[in-house]
Amino acid sequence: MHELILTTHSVEETRDFGIFIGKHAEDDLFIALSGTLGAGKTHLVQGIARGLDIDEVVTSPTFNIMNIFEGRLPLKHFDFYRLDREEDLYNIGWDEYSVGGVTVVEWADMFPGLIPKEAIRITIEAESETVRKLTIQWEERAPQKLVKEIEQYVAGH
Template identity: 40%
Template sequence: MTAMQEYTTHSREETVALGHSFAKTLPAGALITFTGGLGAGKTAFCQGLAEGLGCTDPVSSPTFAIVNYYRGPRPLAHFDLYRIHTENDLAAAGFYDYLDMGAVVACEWSENCADLLEQEHPIHIDIQRIDETTRRITIE
């Protein structure tokens, strides 16, 4: 297991750029679980992830869709687990299918399924809002 890394970003652009560079370190089928409040920057980080993986689809929050899938040489499945609480719900949303096909899977509201997700050995990313533009991002 790698050691915890902590970053501070000072703009949305810096958060996107951190996601972009972090994407380069990810193996196929990596699972990323996000924690952090509304407006913390999870979707901005995912935008950078998608760009770093070579996806060209525009990134948006998957709040109403449950999952947004971004095509590319290294695809990204971006989940919002706000309304997902059981393994059946995860399976029905295609969660395990995306992991099995080698997509990088990023999950917002991961705390709703923390025990299930932990079985997949995720990379945890916590984004805390310090002020209007500053974010503390912890990766472990």
């Protein structure tokens, strides 16, 4: 498991990192987000959406578990918070929706068995009211080009 730490000091900095990911995303990207309520997961996803040229307002799909947005690549935005059982996900078409385009899952650690080895995992922790620590982790099967770009981004911030 490879690991990088990025500290952001404002909502904008978190969004900017998301925009960077969205801009450099290639087809079949899977991002697994963890962190408590109010950590900043949705703000990061909003940045990813912007980076994918999605103009729609992205909010947490808490009540419907999944939202799809059309952009340079489709963005499939999942939130596992209110998901009780893995099976419920298969009923809404997880097999079909979790591949292709860009999949981002909030509360990914609730169902670790659903997170593929290709995923880039980002855990967000609040260090103060405005400071967030982003721990970025991935394994060998993660998209290497994007991972290299993220390494450069983190080195420069």
